[in-house]
Amino acid sequence: MRSRFIRGSGLTRGGGLTRGSGLTRGGGLISGSGLVLVGLVVTLAALVFPVWSYEDRSGTGLDTLNAQTESTEFGPLSALDRDFITKVRLAGLxxxxxxxxxxxxxxTGAVHTAGxxxxxxxxxxxxxVREVASQLRLELPSQxxxxxxxxxxxxSAERGAAYDEKFANVLRLAHGKVFAVVAQVRASTRNSLVRAxxxxxxxxxxxxxxxxxxxxxxxxxxxxxxxxxxGPQPATRSPAPPGPVDGSPPAAAPVTPTPSFTLPPAVSRPRPRP
Structure with missing residues (x-):
């Protein structure tokens, strides 16, 4: 029985394929379509492969974390942990x-209360923070x-209502920045002293x-x-070494940001090694 051709469809009424359809009767692709498919597969593989192999590559975040972490009896002490300890000390100064x-x-009474x-x-x-630094054998900044x-x-240059406004806004901005660091450290630290x-x-x-x-x-x-x-807070770059120190560091000089204010001594005395 002769099949009738349907114009523009690439098919015959009997379900056969025409030469222009891009398909063979066995379901295979012609050479042009095959090349397109191969190209798509290669591109997809190139995109996926770096994701699979990322953990095995040097220079990743995990690699950096391990390289900058010190072992202590209270758990690993990372660079972020040490920077946090320094920031807590600096905030008080x-x-x-x-x-x-x-x-x-x-x-105002509210400003007095905040103070x-x-x-x-x-x-x-x-x-x-001085207690923690002593236990971890870390030095602390003194200024x-x-x-x-x-x-x-x-x-110090402001008076009256201008002082109140400056005090509230400068201190609120500073505390907001520290608050973000505290949350990051609390979520990621593996050191029990730093966590507390x-x-x-x-x-x-x-x-x-x-x-x-x-x-x-x-x-x-x-x-x-x-x-x-x-932007994000930069590292404090304190004078402390990158990790625990041996021996007892010299006592830090007393901190006096202005003559009228006094602060607790900035001394951190590491415990002697057994």
Whole structure:
């Protein structure tokens, strides 16, 4: 029986294939379509292969983590852990005197309250971080960073309502940055001492954020802009070595950011090795 051809369909009424259909009666592809299919397979393999092999390549995040981690009796101590310990110490070196100053210069009860919380919180955290540093045989910085000294100088230059506003906004911005670091460390650390310190820091920093916002002076629009444009916090690059030190380091010089403020001594004395 003769099959009738349907124009434009590439098929006959009997279900047969025409020469222009790109298919053979056995279901095979003609050479042009076959090349396209092979090309797609090769491209897909090239995209997938790096994902499969990523963990075996050097220079990955895990590789860097392992290279910068020290072993301690309290668990691995990463570079992020050490940077966090340094940041906790540095925070106290300028936020504690800033809190003392707010108690003297603040013009509202809310600013005085915020200052009291900063003094109490950082007195506690400073003692905790020095204890942790001693157990981990780490040295601590004894002076605020250049940026922190500038913030103290800016606060010292203000009076009255302008001081209240500057205090609330500068301290709120600084605490927000530290809060993000605390969360990252608490989520990832494998060191039990660092984990406990992160718990204490989280409670203290959140309390300070709340009392600063309770002043009613925080400019949240400006805070959002400053946070978005400042980017991630750089490493503190403290004078401490990259890992635990042998022996007892020399006592650090007393910290006096301004003549009218005093701070706990910055000494961290590692325990002697058995």
């Amino acid at each position: 300028w936020e504690l005197p800033a809190g003392q100053q707010a108690g003297e210069r603040g013009t 009291e919380h900063l003094v109490e919180g950082h007195t506690f955290l400073d003692a905790r 605020p960073t250049a940026q922190q000294r500038r913030w103290l100088a800016e606060l 310190l992160a718990d204490d820091a989280n409670t203290t920093v959140l309390d300070h954020i709340k009392v600063l916002e309770a002043t009613g002076l925080v400019d949240f629009d400006r805070l959002a802009r400053d946070t978005a444009t400042s």
